[in-house]
Amino acid sequence: AAYDLMKHGYRVEMFEGEERPGGALSTGVPAYRLPRDVLYSEIDGLVALGIQLHCGVEVGKTKSLASLHKEHTAVLLAVGLQTSRILPIPGHDAAGVTGALEFLWAANHKGETGVRGKRVFVIGGGNVAVDVARCALRTGASEVRLASLESTDEIPAHPWEIEEALDEGVIATCSVGPEEVLTQDGSVVGMRVRECLSVFDEAGRFAPRFGEGLSDFACDVVVFSIGQAAKLDTLISGTDLLVSGSGQLVVNGADYTASVTGIFACGVRR
Numbered sequence: 001a002a003y004d005l006m007k008h009g010y011r012v013e014m015f016e017g018e019e020r021p022g023g024a025l026s027t028g029v030p031a032y033r034l035p036r037d038v039l040y041s042e043i044d045g046l047v048a049l050g051i052q053l054h055c056g057v058e059v060g061k062t063k064s065l066a067s068l069h070k071e072h073t074a075v076l077l078a079v080g081l082q083t084s085r086i087l088p089i090p091g092h093d094a095a096g097v098t099g100a101l102e103f104l105w106a107a108n109h110k111g112e113t114g115v116r117g118k119r120v121f122v123i124g125g126g127n128v129a130v131d132v133a134r135c136a137l138r139t140g141a142s143e144v145r146l147a148s149l150e151s152t153d154e155i156p157a158h159p160w161e162i163e164e165a166l167d168e169g170v171i172a173t174c175s176v177g178p179e180e181v182l183t184q185d186g187s188v189v190g191m192r193v194r195e196c197l198s199v200f201d202e203a204g205r206f207a208p209r210f211g212e213g214l215s216d217f218a219c220d221v222v223v224f225s226i227g228q229a230a231k232l233d234t235l236i237s238g239t240d241l242l243v244s245g246s247g248q249l250v251v252n253g254a255d256y257t258a259s260v261t262g263i264f265a266c267g268v269r270r
Contacts, residue, residue: 002051003049006049006050011050012051015057015063016053016054017057017058017062021055022039022043025039026039026108027105028101028128029104029131030108030135059235065236065237065238066238069262074264075264076264076266077263077266078267079235082101083099084098084100084226085227085229089181094181094183094222096222097221098222098223099224100122100129103132104135114221115139116140116141117140117141118220119218119220120144120219120220122146122223123223123226124146125156125157126156127156127158129148130162133146133170134170137168137169145170146173147174147193148174149175149177149196150174150175155172173193173217176195177195177208178192178194189218189220190217191217191219192216193217195211195212195214195215230248240260241260242259251265
């Protein structure tokens with residue numbers, strides 16, 4: 001967004017909450033898929049073009065959005081979806097349950113995810129779920145299982161990603177849905193799944209249909225990789241910005257204007 005704005009002649013100042021720039025490319029995408037020297041070289045090129053980049057500034061905490069709004073002609077929010085969705089099934093709040101984004105952040109920034117010698121159960125079938133599974137192996141997990149609603153032929157991750165994950169030792173368990181996180185003394189000891197007979201209805205809409213069959217798998221860590229959600233409370237504190245019932249900014253999809261004049265948002269579906 002900053003690059004496009006500069007091409008149109010705007011002077012751009014950019015604020016990044018992390019200590020290094022890159023957003024999800026830095027915090028979420030593993031280095032084996034996107035080498036960091038390549039990423040940061042690209043960003044250095046943008047800075048050389050004139051972006052004024054401020055890292056370690058978390059808008060809403062370090063600096064308020066209201067103050068940015070006063071200091072600039074316009075403010076563009078390009079924060080994405082910053083938190084993982086966790087299904088509210090029994091045991092979802094047990095010690096050992098985490099979300100994909102938080103897991104990948106730890107893998108990318110610390111090189112340690114707390115799974116060394118442990119059995120990891122990843123819920124999800126997309127590319128992010130596969131990234132989680134492969135990072136779990138790389139950070140010392142003794143066993144990693146990837147469980148998806150979809151059948152082997154329907155799993156949405158890229159075929160080559162799945163093939164590489166299987167070659168590395170990830171165990172795929174398809175056509176199952178999460179039923180319950182099994183716990184003991186408040187910690188994860190297993191995952192119970194229910195057979196999934198179909199994922200989509202006749203019109204191709206997402207409408208999973210489940211059977212009676214249940215299976216239990218022993219594990220120590222459960223990672224949900226079923227999508228992301230917006231986390232805006234702190235960011236928009238002190239402003240009159242409106243948020244929808246789903247927790248996302250209310251934005252005019254035609255011109256990307258938010259509910260406060262001079263504030264815009266990108267990544268909006270038309």
